[in-house]
Amino acid sequence: MLSTEVLIWWYAVVVATGVCQLLLQTHVLFVALAQAILLLLPWVFRTLEHSGSMATLVFAAIFTKLFVVSQWVKIVLLQAADSHLDRPVETVFVLLLSLLAFWVAALAASPLITKRGGLVRIPQDPDFLLRIAGVAVGLCVASILLRYDVGLSRVGDAEYTEGEGLVILFYLGQLMPLAVAALTARAFIQSGGRRYVDSLVVLVLLAGFLQGLWENQRWIMMGGFVAFVATYFSYGGRLRVRHLVLIVAMAAPMQFVVFPLVDLQRSFRRDISAMEYASRTAETFVDLLDTEESAREREELNNMYRSWDTRLYYGDPTGFFDRFSPNPLDETIHYFDLGGELGFDHLVNQLAYGVPNMLLRMVGIERQPRGGIVLETAIHGKSSNMNYGVMAEVFAAVGYWYFFPVLTVIVFLYILGLHVVYGRFQYNYFAAFGFSTLYFNFAVADLGDIIPQLTIQGTLNVIVLAATAVVCGRLGPLRSEPRSEHDRAQAGRAVEDTGA
Structure with missing residues (x-):
């Protein structure tokens, strides 16, 4: 790269x-x-x-x-x-x-x-990619509904560590980016390497974004986009000037509207209903777009920021920027x-x-x-x-x-x-998905977070992939080689043909 x-x-x-x-x-x-x-x-x-x-x-x-x-x-x-x-x-x-x-x-x-792969072969045929995406979306939605039913929606992972096994529901709720990665790889393979986006990719990206709003978590909101970018690079994509322009163009609304919205959501009462939560989120979003109301909302946001964040690396509260320091x-x-x-x-x-x-x-x-x-x-x-x-x-x-x-x-x-859990990064949507679940964690979390991400969450992710592959008849033996000839023909040839 x-x-x-x-x-x-x-x-x-x-x-x-x-x-x-x-x-x-x-x-x-x-x-x-x-x-x-x-x-x-x-x-x-x-x-x-x-x-x-x-x-x-x-x-x-x-x-x-x-x-x-x-x-x-x-x-x-x-x-x-x-x-x-x-x-x-x-x-x-x-x-x-x-x-x-x-x-x-x-x-x-x-x-x-x-030149060594992970625990299992990563199937590359489009039919399997569609099925694993469906499984990921289904398990993620089931996780959201079950957590809402037991009163654990819109909270962080600290609420799931009481020894009752509920952390599994938390990890299943992070599977939406797997659907994004699999469908992105599918679009690439089906088009012979000419495109990475189709209507299904856009749909699951939107679903992941809405999940982040519902769960009041920036990293869940961004997980699908991170998985898409990681899959793009995994399947031979190159960084170009237009990509940098797009990043800058997206950064402004994210910095001044979306991220403030997520922070303001945290001032909502936790016992409100789903409809009330959605209604208040929509009202706050509209207020942030209005000049007069936006000033009031941002003052409230700055007061919140001063109350809990002591790391003002850029001086007076500068919102999301202070997280890069x-x-x-x-x-x-x-x-x-x-x-x-x-x-x-x-x-x-x-x-x-x-x-x-x-x-x-x-x-x-x-x-x-x-x-x-x-x-x-x-x-x-x-x-x-x-x-x-x-x-x-x-x-x-x-x-x-x-x-x-x-x-x-x-x-x-x-x-x-x-590497053991996710394998080599090249032509590997599963590794791209894995990256989307932990991209900043080494920088901001602790050993108590990154260790279970490999041992507990990583094992769960492998089980989901392997179980789906078994049902679909696509699971190869445990092995060390990066890809079979079939995988290379499915994914690698597209890169070679297009020079991507």
Whole structure:
């Protein structure tokens, strides 16, 4: 995906970024470390891409979330890149160590995963793709209805961890992007590689968007779009100028209407009926489009934002932009430097999240609180489910000296886990779907989230695919080769014929 032309443009942007940061009076050491990160990003990306790992896009998402976008937004706002941080140089240094940990882990994992597939063969024929899409939509809708029936709709996953097995309903509710990925691959194969979109793809994208509004979750709303983009790249698509223009065009309504709408939904009472919820959502949407009403709604939004978010990396509340920042790591380093430390035992205790809580309770084992909850309680004296990320959690546990080796081991195991569950990324709609369920999680969640995403949710996803394949007579044996000749003929030939 990274051509020579793209690299040249990237390096030009990197140099321009550094010059702008210096002009805005950013500390020289911060700029130097930031330039090192930006210059090395393509090389780590290429290492992962060469191995065929879906961790390629996971890595890109992590550093986009925690660093890249924030540097450009600071320039647009005419702010020094190291402003509004307690430990700016230390923060960018730890981010550089994180990037190097990904690089070493990728180099170590490459011999083990290159040219090897996951647990099961990924069927590519259009009939099966239509059936797996139907199964995904059906299970997702059933999950929504069942959760609504038991009073667990429109809430986060923390509500599903009481040991009653309800987390399975939560994971089934994340299957809509599988339908998007499968139907996108189907459109590509049926058209001989000429198109990735048809009416069915548009329909499930809209369904996923509406599900996000209903469940009041941005990541569910965006999951289908992420799955579509990931499938596009998986099946030979290339990034073009028109795509960047489209992203910019979509960013404005998302930033100023859709994301504020989701935040404002969170002020609704949780006990209102479905019709009331839909009605209030529609009214709020209309208000955001009205000039006078929009000002009132945005003031309410800013008041909400000030009340729960202390990470104002760009100054006074700037809404969704503040989610693209290195603040979680910064405040963790600040806490550690003041004498706070979780200890290595904390990381070991988080391994219990790889086992369903229902099973742990049967044998009388109580899991420790998640890392994000522990961190926020230690730093702020309260818990509101703020985002920290695995890198912040690891740093709080082991500090500067052991951060690099410990994170390298974790990333190495994470890359292997992703590969075992989802397989190689090329011509693999299942891996594209997997990416849509976890794209930012390493950057914002904790070990208590990413471990069950591989062990519990990953296993469930494989079961759904394999069971559907068994019923359809499409399941091949467990194997290590990336694709059968039939799969290559179905998917790969289209790429070769079109030069996509």
